[in-house]
Amino acid sequence: MRVSTSTIYEAGVGGMLQLQEQQVRLQQQVSTGRRINTPSDDPIAAAAVLEISQAKAMNEQYGINIDRARAALLLEEQSLGDVTRVLQDIKTLAVNAGNAVLSNTDRLAIVTELQVRYDELLGIANRRDGNGQYLFSGYKGDTPPFSQSAAGAVVYQGDEGQRLLQIGATRRVAINDSGNAVFMAVREGDGRVVAAAAAGNTGSAILGGATVSNDAAWRDPANPREFSIRFHVDSAVTPAQTTYDIIDPVNNISLLTGAAPAAGPYLRSYREGTAIVLRSVTPPDTNPVPFDFGATVTVNGAPASGDSVSVRAAASRDMFGVVADLMSTLRAGQSATAASAAAYSNQLSTALTGLDNALDQVLLVRAGAGTRLAELDTAQTASEDAVLNHDQNLSRLRDLDYAAALSELAQRQVQLEAAQKSFLQITSLQLFDFI
Numbered sequence: 001m002r003v004s005t006s007t008i009y010e011a012g013v014g015g016m017l018q019l020q021e022q023q024v025r026l027q028q029q030v031s032t033g034r035r036i037n038t039p040s041d042d043p044i045a046a047a048a049v050l051e052i053s054q055a056k057a058m059n060e061q062y063g064i065n066i067d068r069a070r071a072a073l074l075l076e077e078q079s080l081g082d083v084t085r086v087l088q089d090i091k092t093l094a095v096n097a098g099n100a101v102l103s104n105t106d107r108l109a110i111v112t113e114l115q116v117r118y119d120e121l122l123g124i125a126n127r128r129d130g131n132g133q134y135l136f137s138g139y140k141g142d143t144p145p146f147s148q149s150a151a152g153a154v155v156y157q158g159d160e161g162q163r164l165l166q167i168g169a170t171r172r173v174a175i176n177d178s179g180n181a182v183f184m185a186v187r188e189g190d191g192r193v194v195a196a197a198a199a200g201n202t203g204s205a206i207l208g209g210a211t212v213s214n215d216a217a218w219r220d221p222a223n224p225r226e227f228s229i230r231f232h233v234d235s236a237v238t239p240a241q242t243t244y245d246i247i248d249p250v251n252n253i254s255l256l257t258g259a260a261p262a263a264g265p266y267l268r269s270y271r272e273g274t275a276i277v278l279r280s281v282t283p284p285d286t287n288p289v290p291f292d293f294g295a296t297v298t299v300n301g302a303p304a305s306g307d308s309v310s311v312r313a314a315a316s317r318d319m320f321g322v323v324a325d326l327m328s329t330l331r332a333g334q335s336a337t338a339a340s341a342a343a344y345s346n347q348l349s350t351a352l353t354g355l356d357n358a359l360d361q362v363l364l365v366r367a368g369a370g371t372r373l374a375e376l377d378t379a380q381t382a383s384e385d386a387v388l389n390h391d392q393n394l395s396r397l398r399d400l401d402y403a404a405a406l407s408e409l410a411q412r413q414v415q416l417e418a419a420q421k422s423f424l425q426i427t428s429l430q431l432f433d434f435i
Helices: 005-032 043-097 104-125 179-183 215-219 319-332 338-398 402-427
Strands: 146-150 153-156 164-168 171-174 193-197 206-212 226-234 241-248 276-279 292-300 308-313
Touching: 043 104, 043 164, 043 179, 043 319, 043 338, 104 146, 104 179, 104 319, 153 179, 153 319, 164 338, 171 338, 179 338, 193 206, 193 338, 206 338, 215 292, 226 292, 241 276, 292 308, 319 338
Parallel strands: none
Antiparallel strands: 146 153, 164 171, 193 308, 206 292, 226 241, 226 308, 276 292
């Protein structure tokens, strides 16, 4: 086989260039510390590196979102703590207002303090975050959530939205609660039933409270859940006898007789502190249709003829209205009559119940925020673990084994030197040297 001189040169130069290329690649790996500098170095590993790098970047973004969510929830939790403090101060003032030795002037002084707390409460409800967004406006972060249309009448202008942040591949967390959930959803009474003395009562009856004794009966769709307990005092007998009727104002019937309401005396006798049950008691009831509406009411004191107590399903109201009603009660004060004292006591009791329910509502929302904060801690740990795992996989795929690389670089250097020497010897041969 004849080999031309040009073939010898091309083969020799090609071999040396290939060795130099390998040396350059190894030198780049040593200088960067990475085994893969271009996709051609290892296409399969390069594709895996790209996929893992994207997953790592996503987890790092989740970590940033977790930090933002934590900051927002901590600010909300601080605000809810301020609301709790203000409500506790208001409750303390309300308890002090129940002191029988206070004069109406003393009560007006308490109103002045209550007004300061009321304004502070409204200010907290309209608090902003570090980005200038209102905390309790829902999605309407640029809209002040609460405005006062009249003294004690506060209107919610936000919505029910909860802003969400993605903290994981399949998990988003709410970073706020709506002002409606915090300030406007205070339940009345025990949350199911509420009793109230009529404003025109002239006796000394004081409400002991209303409760649901039979939940299924109270929730029955046929239950009107609105009743009136009407009292009558028969002074013609000694001692005077107090009786009462239970009226369904929706259907305008006496539940005790099944007929239209009539003047007293009534069928049932009133005993102070004894529960008034909204169910049939035979005798003395004469209604041929038995009933059980599942609620009881306790009344203390001495009601007068014509006095009444309403019983209805509890609704929700705003805590600003609770405080405003308390201030109105204290402004009105009380006179020396037993009826005035009873009305004042009933209104004050209603206010204290409303404040307790407001505190419970704030506690409920704070518990939700605390649960989400705990979830963020768990998510952050998972995100950090994922990032560490990604770093380990990236290191395994693309980081350089210096010992192996330097050994291979030295080997390629020896090969290149050998190739260069052999090429020099081969190209220096001439035919005339053997003639």
